Amino acid sequence: MNDPIFGIGKLDDDLDGIPFNKMVLLSASPAVGNEVFGYQIIYNNAIHKNKVLLYLNRTSPQAYLTEMKDYDFKLDSNLVIIDSYSNLTGIKSEETATNKVISNPADKEEIKRRLSEELENGYDLVVFDSLSLLIDSFDFDFAISIVDLVEQKLKNKNSSAVLLFTDWEYGENDINKLAERANAQIEIKGIEKRVIFGQYFAVIKCDWVKEKQFSSVLFKAVKPGGIKIYFPKILITGPTDAGKTSFIHSASKDAVSVDRLGGTIALDHGNLDFEGYKADLFGTPGQERFDPLLKLLGGEAIGVILIIDSTKPDQFPRAIEMLRKTETYGLPIVVVANKANLPNALSLDEIREKLHLGKDAPLFQTVAEDLSRIDQNEPTKLKKEGINQALSALFKELT
Amino acid sequence: MTGIMTGYPSFNSLTGGLDIRKTYLISGNKESGKEDFSYRLAASALGGKLAVVYITTNKSNTELLSEFASRSLNIAQYLGVSMKIVDDYIRNVSPQATDNNYTKVLNGPLDLTGLSVALSAINSDMSKDGKTIINIFDSISSLLLYNNPVTMFRFLQFICGRAKMSGVTTLFLLDEQMHTSSVNETIRSLADSIISLKLEGGKRYFTVSGIAKEVLEWAPLA
Helix, strand or coil, rough: CCEEEEEEEHHHHHCCCCCCCCEEEEECCCCCHHHHHHHHHHHHHHCCCCCCCEEECCCHHHHHHHHHHHHHCCCCCCCEEECCCCHHCCCCCCCCCEEEEECCCCCHHHHHHHHHHHHHEEECEEEEECCCHHHCCCCCHHHHHHHHHHHHHHHCCCCCCEEEEEECCCCCHHHHHHHHHEEEEEEEEEECCCEEEEEEEEEEEEECCCHHHHHHEEEECCCCCCEEEEEEEEEECCCCCCCCCHHHHHCEEEEEEEEEEEEEEEEEEEEECCCCEEEEEECCCCCCCHHHHHHHHHCCCCEEEEEEEEECCHHHHHHHHHHHCCCCCCEEEEEEECCCCCCCCCCCHHHHCCCCCCCHHHHHHHHCCCCHHHHCCCCECCHHHHHHHHHHHHHHHHH | CCCEECCCHHHHHHCCCCCCCEEEEEECEEECHHHHHHHHHHHHHHHHCCCEEEEEECHHHHHHHHHHHCCCCCCCCHCCCHHHEEEEHHHHHHCCCEEEEEEECCCCCHHHHHHHHHHHHHHHHHHHHHCEEEEEECCHHHHHHHHHHHHHHHHHHHHHHHHHHHHHEEEEEHEEEEEECCHHHHHHHCCCEEEEEEECEEEEEEEEEEECCCCCEEEEEE
């Protein structure tokens, strides 16, 4: 048995999982769902042999597990569901060792009794999906009494709880009563004007992590895959023929390039899905005549990968100039020294010195997968190792 | 700007069509023709290059398409492009149903958050494509069977607010005979305009209030 976790890298990094006896409130705005957080938390705990109890009143267990599978979260053990939905809608649901059916989900006493009995069996993690529906079906006082019951059982049984909650603009006093009972609160919201442009989550409070500033993080819920931290714009820049297009095509799926005779003349774009992160990569053209585009492409970037050709130190000043023109100085930056296995390639130390990089500045080498298959008119496939090192370093800087 | 044509020449000629960006309550009893009105409106809007999100709470997406087909309303070419179906029913009878390229399958009538999230996402996508959007809720009577009125009112208030903000035209279908007068009044208070339908002597009639050209006496719907 391990301490429960979120199974979402950023939250586990920042909060170090969900310690026993702690209760987490996942509070979402109505236009942004929190259910995928629930799927991911349940799945990652169950596969790590934590016993999970799910109180489910939002949908049927079959529909819930189907939805989890859509995100590639397939479970066959360590999950027990209290089905407080099916008998409201007439869906047939059989009582089994892993499916505890509430016969009358409109009966407060039965809900409380069955939940209390089940919690006595001892679970590592208890998940409520959803607490707001409990409020809607009954009232705030009943929901609070259930939260108090769970809190008491957590202490007796050494377990943790995650409460999924949608804030349908309930009264402030009621919300405060709920929030003050939670040890940690994570808000899930949308960036919206006329439409939703993006979604983010933010740790509002956490009583077991001291003296740490939490930042909000953009995310996407991806089928399959679940919650991925999302970076809307990573700029890939560098001099002509350094390998920017090759980097983007090797790192991402469905990359597109606007090019002519093998040279990028407008931009490259690729969707990156890497170790729980999603990002849009934008590559700049390297030729000086396209410099008016650089400022446009650099706008709103949040991180930069500077690609240089290890065999062409004469281009290094141009690389620095491109950083300036993209107006990305000050952003997290990772330098990738491409073509590192070609004759005359400079060593990392030589590159670091010529680029005036500090000893801790992230600098990695990339090489072609197969030198015999290089076509000047096509992006070269690069080995994953260097790409992954560079991406890991950049995402670490960004989070 | 011309209104949204409904597929009924008599309605269109008397009213000039529906104003965009408004919230309409389509009210009438079971045989009044609310669904027929919404199908013909949807088909007409799609033909006029508008986008339709059809939220079905009492029939599956395949049953919905059969209803269109049985009226010779051909919408196949719009499916997944300018017509999306939000199926909030099928998992009541087939819990393992999944999405297809024109249908978003939801978890059932109690999951109003799921419905709100799905609608926000679909409307955002269509809006980014520059489309004028109609959301049709067929029907909110089914949702009221499972959710308490306070919850439903809060949900509909949120939906109406977002629709206004996003420039979406919204239609709520309501069978007023299924609910108490106070529930009906509360739902009515959310709408900008009320279209009432009735069947009498084998013919259908309508009134409409709250738009520029109101029709306050029963007029034939044809």
